[in-house]
Amino acid sequence: MLAADEFTNHHGRPEPSIPRVLTILSFVLEKLVARNNTLADGLSQQLDGQSCGSAGIGKSLNVFHGVRAPSISIPKYLERLYKYTDCSPSCFVVGYVYIDRLLHKHPDSLVLSLNVHRLLVTSVMIASKMLDDVHYNNAFYARVGGVSNAELNRLEVELLFLLDFGVMVSSRVFESYCFHLEKEMMLNGACQRIERPLLVLSDVAEIRENSQNSLPPQISENTQSSSPPKIVD
Numbered sequence: 001m002l003a004a005d006e007f008t009n010h011h012g013r014p015e016p017s018i019p020r021v022l023t024i025l026s027f028v029l030e031k032l033v034a035r036n037n038t039l040a041d042g043l044s045q046q047l048d049g050q051s052c053g054s055a056g057i058g059k060s061l062n063v064f065h066g067v068r069a070p071s072i073s074i075p076k077y078l079e080r081l082y083k084y085t086d087c088s089p090s091c092f093v094v095g096y097v098y099i100d101r102l103l104h105k106h107p108d109s110l111v112l113s114l115n116v117h118r119l120l121v122t123s124v125m126i127a128s129k130m131l132d133d134v135h136y137n138n139a140f141y142a143r144v145g146g147v148s149n150a151e152l153n154r155l156e157v158e159l160l161f162l163l164d165f166g167v168m169v170s171s172r173v174f175e176s177y178c179f180h181l182e183k184e185m186m187l188n189g190a191c192q193r194i195e196r197p198l199l200v201l202s203d204v205a206e207i208r209e210n211s212q213n214s215l216p217p218q219i220s221e222n223t224q225s226s227s228p229p230k231i232v233d
Helices: 020-046 072-084 091-107 116-131 138-145 149-162 171-187
Strands: none
Touching: 020 072, 020 091, 020 116, 020 149, 020 171, 072 116, 072 138, 091 116, 091 149, 091 171, 116 149, 138 149
C-alpha cells in the first residue's frame, strides 16, 4: 500500500479533485472482481484445488496475471493513475471499453484480483495515447503502475493483439458506456453522473527521463508478476 504522505502531486500543483468516473468505475470493477474471484475459487476446488484463477478459465489473460493480488485497492490504484499521469477522466471510460471488448472477444477469461491492476494501467495508457494530445511514455506509466517498463511494453502489445487493434471508440459508444456505468450506480442507490467531455490536456509538463523530481513515489509492495520488478519501499 502507499503511505498517505506519498500521494503528493509530482508537478507541485494543488491536488486535483477526483473525478466521479473513478468512483463509479471502482465500484463496478470491485463488484465484478469479487464475483469472478468467487467463481474462480469454485472452479479451482472442482479441479482438485488448483490455484485461483487458473483452473477452468481461458488463458487469454494469463500474461496479465500476478502471483498474488496486489495490496493496493482498485479505488486507490485508479486514483494513483489519475493523479500522476494527468490523463483526462474520459481515458478511464475508454479503458473500461477496452476491457469489456476484451472479455467479449475472449468470454472464457475473467477479470480477477490477480490481473485487474495490470489490465487497468495498460488500458488507461492506451486510451490516453488515443485521446490526449499530450501523454506520458510507457516508462512513466510503468513506474506509476508498479511494473517494469519491459513488462508494460509486453502488456501493451498483448492487449492490442487481443483486441485486434480495435482501439477506436466513437462518441456514441462512449455515451453508451457512460450510461451503463451510471445505471450500475443507480441500481445500488447512488445517483452519480460521469463527466462527459473528452478533455484535452494542454498543460502536462514534458517528462524528463533522468529527473527524479518528476517521478511519482514507487508502490511499496510488489505487484508480483512471474518475473517481478524490484520495487523499493
